[in-house]
Amino acid sequence: MALDFQPVWDWFRVLHETSGIKLTIFYDNFDRWRFFNGFLTSVRLMGVCLVASVVIGVVGAWIQGSRLRALRLVTQGYIQFFRNTPPLVQLYFFYFALGSYLKVTTGNGMSVPIVSNFTWAAICLSFYAGAFNVEIFRAGIEAVPRETLEAAESLGYSRLKAYVYVILPLAFRISLPALNNNLVNLIKTTTIAYAIAVPEMLYVANQIWSDESNVPEMMNVLLIVYVALVGLLVWVMSRWERALTIPGYSPV
Amino acid sequence: MIANRSDLSVLKPFRFSAGEPFRLRTLHGVALVLALIVVVGIGEAQAQAGGRPGIVATILKWTPLLAQGFALNIAMSFMAMAIGTIAGVPLGLALISLLPPVRAGSWLVTQIFRNAPWLVLLFYCMLLLPFEFRIGNTIIPLPGWLKSTFGLALPVMANTAELVRGAVRSIPFGQWEAAESLAMTRRQTMWMVILPQCVKRMLPPWMNLYAILTVATPLTSVVGVSEAMTLTGDILSSEARTELLVPMYLYLLLWFFIYCYPIARATLALEKRFAVK
Amino acid sequence: MPWTPDQPLVSIKDVHKTFGNVEVLKGITMDVMKREVVCIIGPSGSGKSTLLRCVNALVPIEKGSILVEGQEVNDPKLDKLALRRKVGMVFQQYNLFPHKTALENVMMAPVHVLKRDRKEVEAQARALIAKVRLTGKEGSYPGELSGGQQQRIAIARSLAMNPDVMLFDEVTAALDPETVKGVLVTIRELAEDGMTCMIVTHEMGFAREVANQIYFTDGGVLVEHGPPKEFFANPKDARTKQFLDQIL
Numbered sequence: 001m002a003l004d005f006q007p008v009w010d011w012f013r014v015l016h017e018t019s020g021i022k023l024t025i026f027y028d029n030f031d032r033w034r035f036f037n038g039f040l041t042s043v044r045l046m047g048v049c050l051v052a053s054v055v056i057g058v059v060g061a062w063i064q065g066s067r068l069r070a071l072r073l074v075t076q077g078y079i080q081f082f083r084n085t086p087p088l089v090q091l092y093f094f095y096f097a098l099g100s101y102l103k104v105t106t107g108n109g110m111s112v113p114i115v116s117n118f119t120w121a122a123i124c125l126s127f128y129a130g131a132f133n134v135e136i137f138r139a140g141i142e143a144v145p146r147e148t149l150e151a152a153e154s155l156g157y158s159r160l161k162a163y164v165y166v167i168l169p170l171a172f173r174i175s176l177p178a179l180n181n182n183l184v185n186l187i188k189t190t191t192i193a194y195a196i197a198v199p200e201m202l203y204v205a206n207q208i209w210s211d212e213s214n215v216p217e218m219m220n221v222l223l224i225v226y227v228a229l230v231g232l233l234v235w236v237m238s239r240w241e242r243a244l245t246i247p248g249y250s251p252v
Numbered sequence: 253m254i255a256n257r258s259d260l261s262v263l264k265p266f267r268f269s270a271g272e273p274f275r276l277r278t279l280h281g282v283a284l285v286l287a288l289i290v291v292v293g294i295g296e297a298q299a300q301a302g303g304r305p306g307i308v309a310t311i312l313k314w315t316p317l318l319a320q321g322f323a324l325n326i327a328m329s330f331m332a333m334a335i336g337t338i339a340g341v342p343l344g345l346a347l348i349s350l351l352p353p354v355r356a357g358s359w360l361v362t363q364i365f366r367n368a369p370w371l372v373l374l375f376y377c378m379l380l381l382p383f384e385f386r387i388g389n390t391i392i393p394l395p396g397w398l399k400s401t402f403g404l405a406l407p408v409m410a411n412t413a414e415l416v417r418g419a420v421r422s423i424p425f426g427q428w429e430a431a432e433s434l435a436m437t438r439r440q441t442m443w444m445v446i447l448p449q450c451v452k453r454m455l456p457p458w459m460n461l462y463a464i465l466t467v468a469t470p471l472t473s474v475v476g477v478s479e480a481m482t483l484t485g486d487i488l489s490s491e492a493r494t495e496l497l498v499p500m501y502l503y504l505l506l507w508f509f510i511y512c513y514p515i516a517r518a519t520l521a522l523e524k525r526f527a528v529k
Numbered sequence: 530m531p532w533t534p535d536q537p538l539v540s541i542k543d544v545h546k547t548f549g550n551v552e553v554l555k556g557i558t559m560d561v562m563k564r565e566v567v568c569i570i571g572p573s574g575s576g577k578s579t580l581l582r583c584v585n586a587l588v589p590i591e592k593g594s595i596l597v598e599g600q601e602v603n604d605p606k607l608d609k610l611a612l613r614r615k616v617g618m619v620f621q622q623y624n625l626f627p628h629k630t631a632l633e634n635v636m637m638a639p640v641h642v643l644k645r646d647r648k649e650v651e652a653q654a655r656a657l658i659a660k661v662r663l664t665g666k667e668g669s670y671p672g673e674l675s676g677g678q679q680q681r682i683a684i685a686r687s688l689a690m691n692p693d694v695m696l697f698d699e700v701t702a703a704l705d706p707e708t709v710k711g712v713l714v715t716i717r718e719l720a721e722d723g724m725t726c727m728i729v730t731h732e733m734g735f736a737r738e739v740a741n742q743i744y745f746t747d748g749g750v751l752v753e754h755g756p757p758k759e760f761f762a763n764p765k766d767a768r769t770k771q772f773l774d775q776i777l
Contacts, residue, residue, distance in 0.1 A: 077283070084512075085505050086467045088474070088481065097497045188369040195474050202372060215379050222372055223364075230367035430624035430683075433585055434638035434690060435613035444641065448628045 022214035025221065031208050038204030039225070045122060045200055046187045046229070052126035053186060054179075057133025064138050075134070082131035088192050090128060095120045095196045121193035129186040136182060140175030141167060173244050180237040184230055191226075201225065284509055288502045294495070307499050314487050321480035322507050324397060325469040328479070331401045333462050336408025343409060344416025350438070358413070365410035370403075371471055377403030378475045397479070400472040404465060411461055419450035452526045459519040463512055480504060532599030538563045538694055538725050539584060544593035546579055553579050555749040556593070561694070561727060561742075566720045568740035568757075569729045572772060576749040577729040578621075581696045584727070585616050598693060610642070617687030618696040621703050623679040625671040625686070631658065632667035635686045643690065650689070657685040661715050677708025681715055694725040701732060713739075733776055737761055745769050 012026035025035040063075045082090065095117060102114045115123075144167050152162035194202045202222065209218040292307045346358035365373070381399045385392040423446050431441040473481035484504050488496060537560035546554040553576045561567050569577050582588040584595055586602050586609055595602040598615055625634050635654040639645045658667055661681040671679050680700055687695060697716065701709040713735050720726055720739050730736055736743055737757045744754040745766075753766045761777075764770045 080283070084509070086470050086508065088470045089501060089505060092485075093498075093501050097501060100494055100497065184367075188367070191369040191371040192471070192474070194371065202369075202375070219372075219376050219380055223368055223376060226369055226372055227364055227367045230369075231363065234367070424622075424624075426620060426622045426624035427626065429587060430620060430626070432587060432609075433613055433616075433618040434686070435610045435642045436638060437610070437642075440641055444637065445626050449626075 021217055022212060023217050023221070024212050024214065025208065025218075028212075031212070034204050034208060035201070038199055038201040041118070041198065041204075042190065042200040042202075043229075045118065045125070045190050045193060045198070048122045049125045049129060049186055049190060050183055052122070053129035053133055053183075056126060056130025057137050057179075060130060060134030061137035061141065064134065065141075078127070079131045079134055082128050083135070087125070087128050087189055088195060091121065091124050091192055091196060094124045117196045117198050118193075121190070121196060121198050125186065125190060125193075128189070129182060132182045133179065136175050136178045137171070139178070140171035143174045144170045176237075176241050176244065180234070180241065183237065184234055187230060187233060188226075278513075281509055281513060284502065284506050288499065288506060291498050291502055307496065310491065310496060311499065311503055317483055317487070318480060318504070318507070321478065321483035322511075324477070324479045325466070326511065328397060328401045328404065328469050328472065328477075329462065329466045332404035332408055333465055335402070335405035336465075337412050337458070339405070340409040340412025341416055344413035344420075345442075347413055347417045348420055362410045362413050365406045366414065368407070370407055370468055371474060373406050374400055374403040374471055374475050377406075396475070397472070397477045400475060400477050403475075404468065404472070408461065408465060412458065415454050415457055415461070416450070419453045420446055422453060423449055455526065456519050456523040459515060459522065463515055463519070466512060466515075467508065480507065534563050536599070537561055537596075538565075538598060539727065540594075540596040541580070541584070542594045542596075544580070544583060544595060545591050546576070546583060546588065547591055548579075553749050554583070554590070557746070557749075557751050559744060559751060559754070561725060563693075563725055564723050565741045566726045566739055567728065567742045567744060568736040569727065569744045569746060570731070570733070570736060570772075571746040571752075574748075575746045577746055578698050580746070581618065581698050581727060581729055585618050585696060586612055587618075614643070614690055615693045616696060617690055617692035617694070618698065619680070619683050619687055619700050621699045623671075623676070623683045623703075625679050625683055627671050630668050630670055631663070631674065631682045634671070634682060635689050638686070639689050654685070654689055657688050658682070660688075660718075661685050662711070675708055676704045677711045680704065680708075680712050684712075684715055684719075688719075694727065695719065697726065697728040697730070699729050699731065701730065731776070733761070733773075745772065747772065 009027040009032075012023050016022050016024075016027070024031040026032060060075055060079070063071055066072060099113050099115065099120060104112055104114050148170065149162055149167060152166040153159070157165065190200065191202050193200050194206070197203065205218045205222050209215045292311075296307050343358050343362065346354050347362065349355050349358070377399045378396060381394060381402065383394055385394055427445055427449070428441060431445045436444070469479060470481035472479055473485070476482075481504070484500055488500055539561040541557055541559045544554050544557045545552065555576075557576070557580060559567075569580065571577055579588060583590050584597065584602065586607060590603050593603065597612060600612060600615075601607070602612065625631075626637070629637065632651070632654055635657060636647075636650050639650045639653070640647055655664075655667065658664060661684055663678055663681055663685075666674060666678060666682075671682070674682065684695075684700075700716075701712050704712065709732070713732065716726070716728065717735075717739050728736070728740070740757050742754055743757050743760045745752045745760075745764075745768075747768050753760070753764065753769045760769075761773065764773055
């Protein structure tokens with residue numbers, strides 16, 4: 001029941017023959033397969049990082065409210081490191097510096113890294129975005145006026161219940177714009193995985209244009225696809241934001 | 253109505269902010285130096301054991317080269333910021349134009365350059381800008397770092413435009429009303445009333461943008477520019493010593509920190525000065 | 530047909546205004562003669578502020594007509610600038626330009642809009658600032674002035690355009706009680722000097738003192754009007770009575 005796309009691919013082949021626009025990712029099977037896999041890898045990386053960074057953010061914000069000073073300090077240290085250093089350097093640090101220690105010698109004496117480059121990229125980027133998310137969530141919680149918590153408690157809510165039913169919903173709405181911004185930045189930053197040879201879209205496009213010498217076409221395709229992906233996220237996020245707005249309080 | 257009085261952030265318009273502003277503190281510098289000392293110490297021990305020259309000596313040996321590379325990073329950041337701002341301000345004004353086609357066109361441009369990953373824009377400029385430029389009979393060469401600078405200027409332009417638009421929208425509507433009822437034209441209102449008030453508001457996030465830009469300049473190493481990051485990689489591969497890896501990268505981080513820290517303090521000071529009304 | 534002083538300075542006929550789904554003005558008709566001081570009172574949301582903004586063409590109207598010195602405001606080809614030179618408006622939130630000193634605030638519009646000579650404008654500005662009893666504050670920025678002082682500078686700023694009619698939109702509502710008096714005195718002096726005024730206010734005592742006519746609006750409709758003595762002593766409509774009972 002496969003849909004027959006062959007006419008579509010052929011159209012692109014004809015396009016190349018007539019106008020010289022070389023979009024092999026459509027009419028050449030190998031390139032098409034390569035690019036599609038690169039696209040999937042990119043999307044997979046983005047998805048993993050999105051989810052993981054939000055989880056890290058929530059956990060981190062929770063820990064920040066803990067009584068144990070040591071715990072808070074450790075979290076602070078993590079946050080400050082990831083927020084104030086270039087993500088590319090972090091990536092190299094993880095992959096080359098830390099990765100060089102995490103090697104395992106296989107049977108034939110070769111030293112193989114335990115953690116793949118995709119995993120390193122995912123870890124590094126999740127922690128990078130997670131560090132910002134911790135701050136964002138924390139700021140959101142702090143922005144809810146203390147009086148609201150007092151009002152909730154004086155109505156009989158326990159601390160935990162007050163947080164769950166009153167504070168967190170408000171804090172979440174407050175954080176949402178900054179969170180959206182951060183997540184958008186995150187999926188743009190995933191391109192740096194190129195630097196450690198993760199076969200995501202940019203990397204694969206590089207391979208293709210080296211083979212086929214169609215740099216302008218590939219660059220344009222890349223630009224369009226990335227802008228579309230980011231645009232999609234922005235759109236989804238803004239729909240969500242709008243769905244959550246409290247009537248009568250909308251700013252501007 | 254609550255919106256006038258409360259400082260509940262949910263009621264405020266969305267400001268450009270990658271979470272909390274990039275705030276470097278003395279603590280970070282201290283932590284970085286401490287980490288460096290610890291790691292260098294360990295590295296020295298390893299080096300002594302292997303009978304090779306000490307880490308500190310090696311780092312110092314390569315410092316002049318690193319300084320040159322870092323100077324390129326700074327130069328690129330200045331130029332990209334300048335070009336991006338000069339292009340971004342008119343773009344921002346176009347975003348609030350009364351003419352629909354101007355608004356739509358500038359919105360499209362802003363969206364494209366805000367949504368595209370910086371690395372992709374860098375590749376784009378590196379590969380698709382010509383390596384030399386002809387005007388009449390003169391040939392102007394475009395070196396790689398200059399093309400990368402253009403590539404960096406593009407997102408700066410888009411973000412500056414958004415900054416401008418956000419700042420204009422954050423001016424209370426009463427200012428527009430007052431100016432209008434004094435019979436000022438829209439142009440007079442913009443230039444004499446609204447924009448002067450915007451400058452103060454835009455300064456801290458604009459400086460924040462510069463900090464982000466500076467920290468993003470190492471991306472150009474991926475497209476082959478010989479700046480501090482590339483040079484660090486080159487140094488490491490020429491020395492080929494694993495105990496040098498961590499210290500070198502920390503050292504590079506220290507350079508960035510020393511540069512960005514005063515800027516972060518200045519931004520903080522400016523924010524405080526302009527914050528309270 | 531050129532306007533003459535025996536005709537109303539501001540003539541509002543059957544004005545309707547809708548915001549979204551809500552009809553805020555449901556057919557208001559009133560006339561303001563030259564040198565007349567008119568106070569518009571009523572509960573919040575009754576459309577009073579909107580009405581003033583319609584007179585000044587800050588808000589377009591759907592139906593009806595507003596004539597200011599014979600000029601139709603509800604006209605797509607209206608020369609807004611010409612209108613606003615005749616009509617001055619003072620707002621509840623003062624809306625002074627925070628980046629300019631008091632003197633500059635007062636001088637800006639005459640210099641840049643009316644293109645008058647700077648020295649002449651400065652002299653007039655200083656005189657106006659003296660008139661609102663703020664001599665010595667010319668060099669202060671709005672942030673350094675109290676609310677009442679800012680409001681008086683705002684009044685001076687509007688007066689610098691030499692308008693024929695002044696609109697006051699609840700100008701004392703955002704002030705502390707102590708500073709309210711200063712502003713009211715200023716407005717009263719203006720009225721006594723013969724300026725035509727349309728004042729939206731909650732200050733009943735002030736309205737009773739200064740107004741020639743009181744208009745009461747409720748729910749976008751003009752319920753009742755009359756000279757203050759009569760109006761406050763014998764309100765005719767039930768809604769008026771209810772409102773006055775709440776306020777007084």
